[in-house]
Amino acid sequence: MKLQRSALTGLRQIPATIASPAPKSRTSSRLILSSPPPTPQRQQRHFHALSPLRSGASNPALAFPCLDALETRSAKLEATTRTRSDASGPEPSYTVGATQKYHCADPLLLDWGGVLRSFDIAYETWGSLNADKSNVILLHTGLSASSHAHSTEANPAPGWWEKFIGPGKSLDTDKYFIICTNVIGGCYGSTGPSSVDPADGQIYATRFPILTMEDMVRAQFRLLDGLGIEKLYASVGSSMGGMLSLASGTLFPDRVGRIVSISGCARSHPYSIAMRHTQRQVLMMDPNWNRGFYYGRVPPHAGMKLAREIATVTYRSGPEWEQRFARRRADPTKPPALCPDFLIETYLDHAGEKFCLTYDPNSLLYVSKAMDLFDLGVEARRAAAGRRAEREERLAAGGEGQQSSSLADSSCSLTLPETPYEEQPGSVAEEAEAGSALGAAPQGARPPEDLIRGLAPLRDHPALVMGVASDILFPAWQQREVAEALKASGNRNVAYHELSEEQSMFGHDTFLLDLKNIGGNLKNFLG
Numbered sequence: 226m227k228l229q230r231s232a233l234t235g236l237r238q239i240p241a242t243i244a245s246p247a248p249k250s251r252t253s254s255r256l257i258l259s260s261p262p263p264t265p266q267r268q269q270r271h272f273h274a275l276s277p278l279r280s281g282a283s284n285p286a287l288a289f290p291c292l293d294a295l296e297t298r299s300a301k302l303e304a305t306t307r308t309r310s311d312a313s314g315p316e317p318s319y320t321v322g323a324t325q326k327y328h329c330a331d332p333l334l335l336d337w338g339g340v341l342r343s344f345d346i347a348y349e350t351w352g353s354l355n356a357d358k359s360n361v362i363l364l365h366t367g368l369s370a371s372s373h374a375h376s377t378e379a380n381p382a383p384g385w386w387e388k389f390i391g392p393g394k395s396l397d398t399d400k401y402f403i404i405c406t407n408v409i410g411g412c413y414g415s416t417g418p419s420s421v422d423p424a425d426g427q428i429y430a431t432r433f434p435i436l437t438m439e440d441m442v443r444a445q446f447r448l449l450d451g452l453g454i455e456k457l458y459a460s461v462g463s464s465m466g467g468m469l470s471l472a473s474g475t476l477f478p479d480r481v482g483r484i485v486s487i488s489g490c491a492r493s494h495p496y497s498i499a500m501r502h503t504q505r506q507v508l509m510m511d512p513n514w515n516r517g518f519y520y521g522r523v524p525p526h527a528g529m530k531l532a533r534e535i536a537t538v539t540y541r542s543g544p545e546w547e548q549r550f551a552r553r554r555a556d557p558t559k560p561p562a563l564c565p566d567f568l569i570e571t572y573l574d575h576a577g578e579k580f581c582l583t584y585d586p587n588s589l590l591y592v593s594k595a596m597d598l599f600d601l602g603v604e605a606r607r608a609a610a611g612r613r614a615e616r617e618e619r620l621a622a623g624g625e626g627q628q629s630s631s632l633a634d635s636s637c638s639l640t641l642p643e644t645p646y647e648e649q650p651g652s653v654a655e656e657a658e659a660g661s662a663l664g665a666a667p668q669g670a671r672p673p674e675d676l677i678r679g680l681a682p683l684r685d686h687p688a689l690v691m692g693v694a695s696d697i698l699f700p701a702w703q704q705r706e707v708a709e710a711l712k713a714s715g716n717r718n719v720a721y722h723e724l725s726e727e728q729s730m731f732g733h734d735t736f737l738l739d740l741k742n743i744g745g746n747l748k749n750f751l752g
């Protein structure tokens with residue numbers, strides 16, 4: 226094998242076969258041009274340093290297997306588009322496994338002005354409904370989960386809460402009839418951006434309206450209406466499901482018996498919004514996203530992969546990764562690489578790989594935005610009610626014609642203001658005094674008045690709130706805030722459990738993994 230001498234050190238020998246010439250970059254020429262004027266000695270050194278450039282680059286170009294893999298996937302997906310005659314495109318159907326489906330033919334008016342003229346809800350059930358239909362538990366999912374919380378006869382694959390559901394389990398199917406739905410906005414059978422708009426027979430894509438948690442809950446209660454279920458024994462959820470659970474109780478206090486919120490919150494805080502923002506941005510910057518109109522074409526799988534990697538950083542914890550991966554590299558015998566190299570990097574890469582073609586990218590955008598918009602404070606709830614009332618009035622007055630103009634009004638036209646934003650020192654503290662600010666209240670402090678009043682509809686509902694100290698996405702202070710706000714609103718039946726770092730290092734994902742504490746407390750609470 227022919228060997229070349231390393232240009233700068235002269236120490237390393239590089240096989241010529243892998244020493245492909247690096248592309249001439251503007252950066253490197255700029256660097257050379259901006260060097261200080263050469264002295265005779267420096268000139269001599271420069272000659273030695275630069276001479277290998279005459280016969281090629283100083284160093285071989287690095288290899289990028291992570292980018293090769295993305296390109297290969299794009300090419301495969303592209304080829305699928307070309308070879309498929311039905312023009313349905315290369316993206317997966319997303320819906321996995323058999324579910325039951327409820328079709329609601331009545332329009333659903335949404336909080337931010339959009340409307341679904343009709344919609345489907347995919348759902349699955351476990352256990353038996355009792356004669357007076359009083360044993361129903363509505364189980365809410367996290368952001369990207371389907372209704373498949375547990376295996377069923379129709380779909381025997383394990384569900385996302387397989388170990389928590391069953392006879393004698395945390396959600397005891399000997400006692401309760403458990404219903405889990407895919408949320409609207411999702412892609413596992415419920416109406417979402419990848420569904421067809423009944424108005425024109427085309428896929429919604431980003432013509433799908435902005436959603437809220439409350440919209441998702443209203444759709445779920447339409448399903449309950451359809452099943453003839455007047456009141457839930459309990460509303461149970463973790464993560465986004467915890468938000469949905471609280472939203473169910475505040476929207477329909479007479480139709481919910483008990484509330485369980487695990488690693489959820491009563492309103493999204495700026496850090497969680499920031500983390501979801503970055504995920505949406507990397508996804509939307511993937512050229513294949515095409516402003517949401519990628520159906521029938523190569524989907525934005527690279528953006529999805531990166532979004533999932535960022536999400537995974539928020540789902541687990543540093544202490545867990547310290548124990549699990551420490552600073553180990555995947556292959557310490559190889560030189561470092563810019564592609565995944567450390568075990569934590571290959572882990573994130575794997576998490577992104579697993580997810581990038583299993584969930585509809587537009588669903589990720591809409592559902593994660595709905596999480597950002599979540600706020601059960603009384604001011605936000607009043608404002609939403611006001612908007613709805615106004616919209617309903619306009620629709621009633623104008624009928625179908627008004628409906629389309631209401632949709633046009635609801636389309637987002639926000640642009641960044643030309644005047645630079647200026648921080649308002651003191652305003653947050655003042656708002657906190659007035660009881661309406663977001664923020665981590667010191668332990669034992671009274672929660673914001675706005676939230677106490679917003680959660681007041683739940684004052685008579687036995688409630689279980691659980692949090693995890695190692696969770697950075699829905700931090701434990703938010704769980705304490707929910708529990709304290711419920712108590713401050715007059716609720717005397719609030720159970721609060723916080724798992725210490727010793728009990729769980731799994732961060733936000735603890736709700737999926739900790740059968741003993743999460744599952745145990747849930748079982749005790751439900752009775």
Ligand SMILES: CC(=O)SCCNC(=O)CCNC(=O)[C@H](O)C(C)(C)COP(=O)(O)OP(=O)(O)OC[C@H]1O[C@@H](n2cnc3c(N)ncnc32)[C@H](O)[C@@H]1OP(=O)(O)O
Pocket residue numbers: 366367368369463464465466540550568569570571572573575579734737738
């Ligand atoms: C915000 C909301 O509303 S909800 C958010 C909820 N969270 C999520 O959606 C994330 C979901 N989490 C998962 O899917 C997890 O896999 C869980 C919770 C189901 C299981 O977690 P764990 O059992 O701890 O496994 P984890 O996924 O961390 O690691 C195992 C996987 O990583 C792979 N892996 C582990 N270490 C490495 C590594 N260093 N390099 C590459 N791959 C690795 C394993 O091979 C395994 O792969 P597989 O899943 O394809 O079999």
